[in-house]
Amino acid sequence: MMGWLPQVVRLRKIHPGVLALRASLIGFLLLPLAFKGYFLYLATEAALLGLAAVALSFLLGHGGIPSLGQAAFLGLGGYAVGLAIREGLPLGLGLLLAPVVAGAYGILSGLFVFRTQGIFVLMLTLAFGQMVYSAAYKWTSLTGGDDGLSLSQLSVNPVFLHVGAVSALAVAILILRHLLRTPYGKTFEAIRQSEVKARSLGIAAFWHKLLAYTVAAALTGLAGGGLALHRTFVSPHDLFWLTSAVLMVMVLLGGSRGLWGGAFGAILYTFIQAWVSSFTELWGLFVGLLLIFAVLFAREGLWPILERRLGGGNAGP
Amino acid sequence: MALLLLTQLLNSLAFGMLLFLLALGLSLIFGVARVVNLAHGAFYLLGAYLGLALTQALGSFWVSLLLVPLLVGLLGVSVERLLLRGLHGRELEQVLLTIGLGFVLADLLRAWFGASIRSVPPPAELSGPLILGPLIYPKYPLFVLATGLLLFLLVRLILARTPFGIQVRAVTTDPAMASSLGIRPTRVSLATFGLGSALAGLGGVVGAPLIALAPGLDAQMTLFALIVVVIGGLGRIEGAFFGALLVGLVDGFGRLFFPQIAMFLIFALMALVLALRPEGLLGRRGT
Numbered sequence: 174m175m176g177w178l179p180q181v182v183r184l185r186k187i188h189p190g191v192l193a194l195r196a197s198l199i200g201f202l203l204l205p206l207a208f209k210g211y212f213l214y215l216a217t218e219a220a221l222l223g224l225a226a227v228a229l230s231f232l233l234g235h236g237g238i239p240s241l242g243q244a245a246f247l248g249l250g251g252y253a254v255g256l257a258i259r260e261g262l263p264l265g266l267g268l269l270l271a272p273v274v275a276g277a278y279g280i281l282s283g284l285f286v287f288r289t290q291g292i293f294v295l296m297l298t299l300a301f302g303q304m305v306y307s308a309a310y311k312w313t314s315l316t317g318g319d320d321g322l323s324l325s326q327l328s329v330n331p332v333f334l335h336v337g338a339v340s341a342l343a344v345a346i347l348i349l350r351h352l353l354r355t356p357y358g359k360t361f362e363a364i365r366q367s368e369v370k371a372r373s374l375g376i377a378a379f380w381h382k383l384l385a386y387t388v389a390a391a392l393t394g395l396a397g398g399g400l401a402l403h404r405t406f407v408s409p410h411d412l413f414w415l416t417s418a419v420l421m422v423m424v425l426l427g428g429s430r431g432l433w434g435g436a437f438g439a440i441l442y443t444f445i446q447a448w449v450s451s452f453t454e455l456w457g458l459f460v461g462l463l464l465i466f467a468v469l470f471a472r473e474g475l476w477p478i479l480e481r482r483l484g485g486g487n488a489g490p
Numbered sequence: 491m492a493l494l495l496l497t498q499l500l501n502s503l504a505f506g507m508l509l510f511l512l513a514l515g516l517s518l519i520f521g522v523a524r525v526v527n528l529a530h531g532a533f534y535l536l537g538a539y540l541g542l543a544l545t546q547a548l549g550s551f552w553v554s555l556l557l558v559p560l561l562v563g564l565l566g567v568s569v570e571r572l573l574l575r576g577l578h579g580r581e582l583e584q585v586l587l588t589i590g591l592g593f594v595l596a597d598l599l600r601a602w603f604g605a606s607i608r609s610v611p612p613p614a615e616l617s618g619p620l621i622l623g624p625l626i627y628p629k630y631p632l633f634v635l636a637t638g639l640l641l642f643l644l645v646r647l648i649l650a651r652t653p654f655g656i657q658v659r660a661v662t663t664d665p666a667m668a669s670s671l672g673i674r675p676t677r678v679s680l681a682t683f684g685l686g687s688a689l690a691g692l693g694g695v696v697g698a699p700l701i702a703l704a705p706g707l708d709a710q711m712t713l714f715a716l717i718v719v720v721i722g723g724l725g726r727i728e729g730a731f732f733g734a735l736l737v738g739l740v741d742g743f744g745r746l747f748f749p750q751i752a753m754f755l756i757f758a759l760m761a762l763v764l765a766l767r768p769e770g771l772l773g774r775r776g777t
Contacts, residue, residue, distance in 0.1 A: 288768040292581050296716050304757045461593030468587045
C-alpha cells in the first residue's frame with residue numbers, strides 16, 4: 174500500500190564480524206598512506222585492479238557472464254585518459270571520458286555477444302577484447318603503437334590518487350551490492366540461474382545482461398583511466414588477454430560471489446605478483462599456474478570462507 | 491594484376507587450410523568433450539617448435555611431421571585424463587584451465603626457444619618455385635593446401651564410415667543416449683582430445699614454414715581458430731572447413747587491398763555472421 178514510499182530503513186543485519194572484515198579490507202588499503210613509497214604504489218595498483226575485478230565479479234558471480242575481454246575496457250579507459258591529456262583537456266574530463274568510452278564499447282560489443290549463450294559468450298568477449306588490442310597496436314598515429322603513450326609530464330599527487338582509487342572501489346562495491354538487491358538485480362540473478370525459465374516468464378534477458386555488461390565495462394574503464402594516471406603510461410601490452418585472465422584469477426581467488434572477494438583477490442594477487450616478479454621473468458607461467466590452481470582448488474574463493482568464519486556461518490553473500 | 495590476384499588467392503587458400511587444421515581440432519574436441527580448448531594455439535606453437543627442433547636433430551622434415559602430432563596428441567590425452575576429467579560438466583572451469591595451460595606452455599616455449607622470431611625453411615623437396623606457364627609460385631603453400639584438403643576428406647570419411655567416427659557423432663549429438671547404447675563417452679572424448687591436439691601439432695609442423703614462429707603466435711592462432719568456428723559453426727567439420735576458407739580469403743585479400751585494417755575485416759565478418767546467424771553459417775541451433 175505504501176510501496177511508493179522510498180525505502181529508508183533496511184532491516185538486514187550484517188554480522189559485526191563480517192562488517193569488521195570488510196572494514197579492515199578498506200583499512201588495509203588506506204594503511205600505506207602512512208608509509209608512502211613502493212607500498213603505496215602497490216596499494217593504489219591493487220585498489221584500481223580491485224575495481225576492475227569487482228566489475229568482473231558482478232558479471233561472473235551474479236550474472237553468470239564469463240567475460241574474458243575486460244582488458245579491452247581497462248585499455249580503452251587508459252587510452253581515453255591518455256589521449257585527453259595529450260590533447261590538453263582537463264584531467265577531470267579525461268576521467269569522465271574513460272568510463273564513457275569503455276561503456277560505449279561495452280554496449281557495441283554486447284549487442285553481438287549476447288546473441289549467443291554459455292561458453293560462446295566467453296569466446297566472443299575474448300574476440301572483441303583482442304580486437305581492441307590489435308587496434309591499439311596497429312593504429313600507431315593515435316595510440317603510439319608498440320611504444321605506448323607516456324604521460325610522464327603529468328604529476329598527480331600519489332596520496333590524492335590513492336584516496337580516490339580506494340573510495341572509487343568502496344563506492345563501486347556498495348552501489349553494485351545495492352543494485353543486486355533491487356528488482357533489477359534479483360532478475361539478473363534469476364537469469365543466471367535459468368535463462369530459459371526467466372525468458373518464459375517474459376523477462377528480456379538480453380537487455381538485462383547488456384545493461385550489466387555496460388555498467389561493468391564503464392567501471393572497468395574508470396579503473397583503466399586511474400591505472401593510466403597511476404602508471405603514467407599506457408601500453409598496448411596491457412590490453413592483451415593475459416590481463417583479462419589476470420582479472421579472472423583475482424575473482425576466482427577471492428571468490429566471485431558477493432563482490433568483496435574480487436577486491437580481496439586483487440590485493441592478494443598484486444602483492445603476490447610483486448613478490449614473484451622479484452625473482453622470475455616468467456610472467457605468463459606464473460599467471461597460468463595460478464589460474465590452474467584457482468580452478469582446481471579454490472572452488473568458491475577465499476573471501477566467502479573468511480566471511481563465514483567470522484560471521485558464525487550464516488553470513489549472506 | 492590477374493597473376494597477382496591468383497597468387498594471393500593461393501596464399502589465402504593455403505592459410506585457410508592451415509586454419510582449418512586448427513579449427514577442426516577445436517571443433518571436434520568441443521563437439522565430443524564439450525570443452526573449448528583455449529590452449530589450442532599453444533599446442534600449435536608447441537608443434538611448430540617441436541617440429542623445428544626434431545627436424546634439426548633428425549635431419550628430416552617428414553619424420554617430425556609424423557612424430558610431432560603423436561607427441562602433441564599424447565600431451566592432449568594426458569591433459570584430458572589428468573586435469574579436465576575431474577571437472578567434467580563444468581564448462582567455465584574447464585575453459586579457464588585450458589587458458590592457464592596455454593599461458594604456461596607458451597611461456598615455457600619462450601623460455602626454452604627464446605623470444606626471437608624464427609622463420610623455418612621448408613624441406614628441400616618442397617622449397618623453390620613451381621613454374622606453371624606465366625605463374626611462378628612456391629611449392630610449399632601448395633603442399634599445405636593439399637594437406638588440408640586431404641585431411642578434410644579423410645576426417646569426413648572417418649566420421650562417416652568407421653565405428654570410431656560413428657561413436658564420435660553419437661556422443662556429439664546426445665551423450666546420454668550414446669552411453670545408454672553402450673558407447674563410453676569418456677573413452678571417446680579421450681580419443682577425440684588426442685586427435686584434436688594431434689591436429690593442432692600437425693598444424694604447427696605444417697604451418698611453421700608458412701608463418702614465422704614468435705612468442706604471441708599461440709594467442710593469435712587460438713583467436714583465429716575461435717573466429718573460424720564462430721563463423722562456421724561449432725561441432726561440424728564442414729563448418730570449420732568453409733569458415734576457415736572464408737577467413738583465409740578475407741584475411742588474404744584484406745591484406746592485399748586494405749593492409750591497415752585487414753584484421754578488422756575479419757572481426758567485421760564475425761560480427762556480421764553473429765548478427766545474422768548467431769549459431770554460425772553451418773551451425774545447428776542449440777549446440
